[in-house]
Amino acid sequence: MASSDVVLPFFDTHAHLNLLPPEMPADEAYRKAREGGLAGLVNIGTRIASSRESIDLAARLPGVWATVGIHPSEASTLTSATREELxxxxxxxxVVGIGETGIDRADFxxxxxxxxAASLRAHIALARETDLPLILHCREAFEPLFALLDSERLSGRRGVFHCFTGSREEAFGALDRGFYLSFSGIVTFKNAASLRExxxxxxxxRILLETDCPYLAPVPYRGKTNQxxxxxxTLRVAAFARGEDPTAFSHQVLQNTRTFFAIDF
Ligand SMILES: [Zn+2]
Structure with a gap:
């Protein structure tokens, strides 16, 4: 799909600017996105070091916020000391969120x-203490994740299933529990027709949008470093799938982002 000339305002709710390669440094990627209509972004922590880097980026770049958390693949690094550090x-x-945390079956x-699960519970406790929403990573693990979330009886601002790629049933499992769904460049992939449906x-x-950069570049950049x-x-394809005007859809998603993170931009 070719890009249209209309500039759409957008917000990246899940970026890892700190993981961009040397040929596309964080500041340059950020500047380029700003020129293209970026209203802001949230840089996501995946371990103690990248949580700290996210906070530094947010302090340095206007329109950038941060989350702190330990990715499920790094869950074994969670000790009482790292929990305190978090x-x-x-x-x-x-800092506007806790995570990314969650369950990844590919990593069992x-x-x-x-x-x-122990790491996820610690993140949930921290989300409660801080009254911040959870950033949830779920790979082929909706059943154990839903069970754990139910046992924790979350209330108030719950969180988001980032980079949602589940089934219709799983989507409503998350929505019925009060969560948001965030969609990435995967919605533009040829083999993602079920997601577009x-x-x-x-x-x-309840819709948020993200890049998850440097991963998952949307078509027509698929295979490249995402930014x-x-x-x-992604925004255009999602609007098209919904049969909505891209500008109206982009403003709705910006409003959802403000509500979800309780921020203004
Ligand atoms: Zn991520």
Whole structure:
């Protein structure tokens, strides 16, 4: 799909600017996206070091916020010391979420479910203490993840299933529990027709958009290093799948982003 000339305002709710390669440094990617209509972005922590880097980026670049968390694949690094460190980082300025945390079935061999679940519970406790929403990573693990979330009885601002790629049933499992769904460049992939079919059924006020850069570049950049400037491709495809005007859809998603993170931009 070719890009249209209309500039759509957009917000990247899940970026890892700190993981961009040397040929596309964070500041340059950020500047390029700003020129293309980026209203802001949230840089996501995946371990203690990248949580700290996210806070630094948020302090340095206007329109950038941060989350702090330990990715399920890194869950074995969670100790009482790192848990304490996370709590300190969560109190830093411009921290607007806890995670990414969750359950990743592809990683069970190296990081067993119990280890991932213990880390997720610690993140949930921290989200409660700070009254911040959870950034959830779920790979082929909706059943254990839903069960754990149910046992924790979350209330208030719950969280988002980032880079949602599940079934219709799984989408409503998350929505019925009060969560948001965030869609990545995967919605532009040729083999993601089932995801595009679900999109029109998602309530308009529960949708967020993300790049998950440097991963998952949307068509027509598929295979390249992803960056926030590519998000409008995802936005256009999602609007088209919903049969909505891209400009109206982009403003709705911006409003959802403000509500979800309780930020203004
Ligand atoms: Zn991520």
């Amino acid at each position: 709590a300190l980082l969560a109190a830093a300025p411009r 061999e190296e990081t067993p479910l119990e280890v991932q 679900i999109l029109p059924e998602i309530p308009e006020d 926030p400037a590519y998000l409008p491709e």
